[in-house]
Amino acid sequence: MSLFSRPTNENGDGGDPIIDLRDVDKYYQSAAGDYHALKTIDLAINAGEFVSIIGKSGSGKSTLLNMITGIDRPTTGEVFVNGTPIHQMSENQLAGWRGENLGIIFQFFQLLPALSIKQNVILPMDLAGKYRPKERRERAEHLLDLVGLAEHMHKLPSMVSGGQQQRAAMARALANDPPILIADEPTGNLDSKTAATVFALFNQLVAEGKTVIIVTHDSSLAKHAHRTALIADGEIVNEYVAKALPTLPQSQMLWATKHAKALSYKPGSMIISEGTNADAFYIVSKGTVEVVLPRENQSDVIAKQLGAGKFFGELAFFRDRKRHASVRAAESGAVEVLALGYDQLNELLSQSEATRDWLRQIADQNEQRNLAMRGDQDERHLVQDLV
């Protein structure tokens, strides 16, 4: 029996994202006044991606998840999921739509206590009217077998462990073969061994073509995902900033996201030239750049290739504010970078000495390598740092 069908929009670069949040703001009204939970969020997730949304408690990650699932509505902005503008749907329409398009795994499992594990898995199929009754039962049994719960299918949720309940919840989420799975803190109540089992299942599902989005506060678990969206104070930190400067506090990452200037370069065009005055630090957000070292009476050497999430321009910051190398966009494609002025960088680093030390270390290492490269004509030492 084939449990899952392949989604049509699969990991398509250039295709529409399967999840697209545009300018989403969410305000909550309370007795203490309005609370701005999400601040002009833009988020695009492609089909087949495994994305983790991480953030501290109260950062807005569950609210963000609720936007995607339709459990909550944006105050302003648009939410498109699998091509459907769910922000325009009524509650009733959303309920039916969710049954067909989403599989939701809750932090506290949320299995109906009166129904057996198997019945819980059959329930979404009954609600959606999908499959014939006999097929529903067979499908439920296969799904439970997939998650390793075949021998527990007739038990009530209260009679199995937390990990088993979570796997049952996963089976239920897969009942109607939705293209997208959403999991809110799926391992929050599990021990590490069980958590690993659950994540393995997620990976398996992604391999089958599902789009999986998980929310977690645990950054070590988030590393298992293809991408991580870091949310802080209701805003998404640019992922490349987060990748480039992982030791910065989240608030600083957010500050950097807001203050960085996005620049684009055509393939092959020069971004910075050796010897010129330096006033900015750059983080690559798209494409590949080449760090070029000119040599006297010799051809230039490409010291490094840097992909998305990598940075350059740190050496001049710690030295004499003059460029010690040139950096150009690779011929393979256009490049986008985020530029932070040195005063801005200085302000950032003043609040994170650890990052300053780390960055200085990187600068020292790069300087050593550059010097060595200028004297070494063997291009086998070409280092590629690609995302």
Next chain:
Amino acid sequence: MSVIWYKIWFDLWHNKTRTLLAVLSIAAGVFAVGAIFGMSEMLIANMDSSHRAVLATHINGALTEYVDRDILMSIREIPGVEDVEPYNSANVLYKLRPEDEWRQGVIQMRDNYEQQKYELLQLRGGYWPRYKDEIAVERMGAQSLGIGIGDSVIFKVDEKERAFPITGFIRHPFVPPPQFMDLAFFFMSGEGMQRFGVPEGKFGQFYVRVTPYSEQYAREVATAIKDKLAKQGINVAGFQYENPDKHWGRTFLDAMAMVQQLLALICVVIGAILVFNTISNLITQQTNQIGVLKAIGGRMPTIVGMYLVSALVYGALAFVVALPLGAIVAHGITKVFLNLFNIDYDTFHISRNAVILQALCALLAPLLAGLPPILQGAALTVRQAIASYGLGGGYHSGRVDRLVESIGARFLPSHYATALGNMFRHKGRLIMTQLVLIAAGASFLMVMSLNSSLDLTLDNYFGRLHYDSTIYFETMERGEQVISLAESVPGVEAAELSYSQQANLLLEGQQVKDAGLSTNIRGIGSGSDIYEPLIVAGRWLKDQDGRALVIPRQTAEDYSINVGDLVTIDLGIYGEEDWQVVGLYEPVFVGGFSSANLYAPMETLFRISKKYNQASHILVRMNVHDQESVAALTKHLKDVFEKHSIKVAASTTQPEARATNEWQFSLVTNMLLALSIIIALVGAIALMGAISIGVIERTKEIGVLRAIGARTHTILGIFVMEGVLQGLVSWLIAVPLSLLVSPPLASVMGQVMFGATLDYQYNWMAVLTWLGIAVLISVLASSLPARGATRISVRDSLAYA
């Protein structure tokens, strides 16, 4: 089975207490509807059909003398007369054993038992009286007396005792129930009646039916009959009129049925409120599950449908329980009442209309009651339903809440202050629960006030009767002699003559066609203080009054008579004279077998009748007033009269009369009290449900309280305190509400059910009684869910989601 159906079944089956409570609460109302509506329908239908079957007379005439059959049969010549049936009736004294006291009875005789025309007697055993020494007994009386065919009854015949064997049981359609009046009916042949002074072949009474029938036409024909007989020198003592289609007991039963039907519907409404609470309970418990269902694809119609099916199942089960019970009780009560009115009812019937009404109530009431909480629950968004609000969720701090908080903080320890705040947390649920509790309290207080009003009315009424016993003579007796004899008996404080005469009241300028109101005129002695009626207009009789009349208020209203008007009184052989109405009085109790008298100065009646100082009966005031002593003294008086050859026809005592009235009222007031008790029980269930919901909603709070040191008795106290506060608040509202509603209710109930103008008295003792009951109900109702709250562990409650 679809998982969704399984869930519905599971929710119903695995919380049997909740299901049972919901089913019972609906069943109570549906049962009441079935029993009462079924009873009303069958009672009224059977009463009327039985009444029609006996060919009830339109006019019942009584003459002042016995006349030949032919004279009475000549009445058929009068236009409008369908036919005439002569009969005789004589008052007698009887006893079952020689050592027994004489009791009052009536012997009736028909011209031809085999070919009766009207007011058909029915032979129910033995045979019709044929010979002079045979007697048949009315079957209801026989049952009451415990006598059967072959037994003998001793009658007083010409100062001698004579026993007659009972040879038959006869059903008479118009006899008062033994519980209402101790008056046994017997039947003899014409030959046998001679022993009792009825000449053979002659008749003193007759039945007449008119064609076409109308009450007005019947009166016109009666006047024509009176005129025709008067031309032959025969005087009519009076006429009584009957509705041929409507049983005489209908007035009482219609009013009783109306009140009971209203109360049955109130029961249904209250049951529906309970269902509302129960389903709110269920929705609250399953809010989280509703959210999950919506998150995984459950649309609103599906979710609404699931819970409506549960409500429908409650109703269906309630119908199954209540239908047979209601039918059985309806049949039982119908049988009791019909037997009371001497109507046979043995075949078990189920009223189709009552079944339809029960079905509608059973299915519609829970559906309608369940709809608001179901729609509210189903309308919750997923986020609202699943989101964990932590502690204090759902508590809105409005003005009322802040006031309540401040009161609680001021007067109660903090954990009990929360009980006060908790009570107001869900105002909708509070209102629903309070509605039921207030209804219970108010109805209890109103019924108790009705009872106390009845008691006061009886006290006032009998308080105006300054005598304890009435002794009726067979013939007019010399006043001085009977007074002197009576007052010579130790224990008798005073005795007074009383004179009573049948009379017809005719209005000034009244058309001749109307035969007038047939009634009695009673003479009151000059300066007498033995009777003081409740004067509502004008005045009571005074010394030196001539032809002055005091008449009942209702009669004055019916005939548009005012104080000062002249009316004509037809005293039969004593002629017609004009009298002036000087006052109107309230007789208090009329209807059924009681009639309201006209009062006139005794001296004037003596003058008209020329029967100076002759008494038809005396009123005796004693120095003892309890039932037993009065009965004993009355018997002694009768023996004294008998010893002096003064024949006593009958006697009544005030304690007996009061007991009879109380019994009549108790039939209805006990039913009302039973219904208010049912409402109180339902109120307790409603409170239990509301507290249970509160326990569920505050599971996390309970866990936190436990975690920070609250002991079991504290947790228990919080919820019991909330229950008690609910009971107290309901009591505080029920009291002024009952104060407002009781007076008009007592007035309406008294008029409609008893024909009585009740003297109103609010029952303040019942207020304290209800306070105790309300607190007790509240404690008991809240204890069960409170105990459940104490069993919640910290771990379970804080993991509750």
